[in-house]
Amino acid sequence: VEAKVNTLGVVYERGLIGTYQSWCEAMSTYPRTYDLIHAVSVFNLYEDRCKMEDILLEMDRILRPEGTIILRDDVDVLVKVKNYIDEMQYNSRIFDHEEGPLQREKIMVAVKQYWTAPASSPPQTTS
Numbered sequence: 536v537e538a539k540v541n542t543l544g545v546v547y548e549r550g551l552i553g554t555y556q557s558w559c560e561a562m563s564t565y566p567r568t569y570d571l572i573h574a575v576s577v578f579n580l581y582e583d584r585c586k587m588e589d590i591l592l593e594m595d596r597i598l599r600p601e602g603t604i605i606l607r608d609d610v611d612v613l614v615k616v617k618n619y620i621d622e623m624q625y626n627s628r629i630f631d632h633e634e635g636p637l638q639r640e641k642i643m644v645a646v647k648q649y650w651t652a653p654a655s656s657p658p659q660t661t662s
Contacts, residue, residue, distance in 0.1 A: 600649035
């Protein structure tokens with residue numbers, strides 16, 4: 536919503552569906568969930584308006600199991616995000632910018648795991 540450049544045309548031209556939203560507010564997604572979230576500098580954009588944890592929880596809520604989040608942001612921001620996202624049971628990795636390792640902007644790819652609660656063991660009987 537706060538983007539300075541409208542890039543949705545590129546998304547639509549490729550036959551995909553995209554949307555802008557304010558990450559400080561819950562997004563109505565019923566009955567859909569999403570396979571991919573791509574966000575550029577979203578944590579810097581909302582730095583003084585909402586908590587990083589709240590943005591990540593909203594992303595987690597709308598992303599289906601085994602879905603992917605691609606984040607581009609400052610390396611210091613992504614290291615903090617990685618700590619949270621790993622605790623949320625995602626597999627994540629930070630990659631260098633396409634212009635090389637000396638760029639402060641990095642790319643993080645995180646995949647939401649499909650997990651279930653462990654099976655409960657049958658009750659013990661005593662004779």
